[in-house]
Amino acid sequence: MATPHSDLITVVVADDQSVIRAGIAAVLDAEPDLSVVGQASDGRSALRLVAQLRPAVAVLDIRMPGLDGVAAAAAITARHPDTRAVMLTTFGLDEYVYAALRAGASGFMLKDAEPEYLASAVRVVAAGGAMLDPGVTHRLLDRFAAAPGPAEAALLQCLTRRETQVLVQVARGLSNAEIAAVLHISTATVKDHVAMILGKLGVRDRVQATIAAYEGGLIRPGLA
Template structure:
């Protein structure tokens, strides 16, 4: 069973999400929060597997709450939801440690599938979100010398480059002509070697380290 915490200041939104989630046999809502302060407290109390976090909330916004929730011992995965397709918010959510980003106009099955995806340790971005947002904001930072990442094997570096380009495991497998399970193994190994939590962190790391260049 995947326990979910809903954090949104609109009761109607929370009710809608709860109705969608609770009808799934493997998902359940264990708590709700109306602002970032309550989201942090409820995450600490209930220890959910996934937090659905709205960005625009009173007292403490969703980005700040995400960072604080992920600083808790054995933190949950955070799936950020918003009505606004703002590149800067998406990037800051990823930097804060969110595992996924979705717009609130997604279909019900897309939302429940997203919860399962991030609970399983994968990263998820809305279909409208591509590597342009990473490139746009990383390009504003001072350019670093390209990172060689000698701790990674050549194949792991290949996988990281494709991962940074927004490719799924299946697409990486086709590109490198290897099996899907082999891709998962490479991804898990590079995450461990680089001390990263998930694919979302790996994408940000690939650009910020200089391993992948904006526009490259």
């Protein structure tokens, strides 16, 4: 375990399988800018470590005994908003993934992802971004996006026409630069619109905004 410094991204890893937990920790700790400061075998232990160590990122297995990863992510994001949660699962369409994202998780990765991709996800999430495994993003939304609800649809009405156009592209997974090219506006303008969208919808990142777009019927599953 690396000795943490102020310029390192600190991480807590939680997985009930010791071999997998140790492997994930080793992969992350080998990165020069990442430091695994604690390991937990279940959700409750993860909560205690996060409260004690205040890491930048908590990497949580979704399925753990006692307090599972979904409940742990919800508790962490509520009690320790400076700690971001990245969820890990063996299955791309785990039945708990959508619930985890709704609970406030900022990332969702498969356990068999390439080591450098997992490390990249931790960096993106630590910087305030969001990251979903690209191989399952649309399939996940296709399976779990509910029919538009009146409350969610009404919430989207607070957006301007341009903000709605930007949100559609965010929900399709485009970067700010790609959105700027599609809408023929500057990247800085896109960034400003995204900030306004997050504020108006009361969400913390692009993943949560995408969920709001699906739940409000702005994007239909399978048509993104």
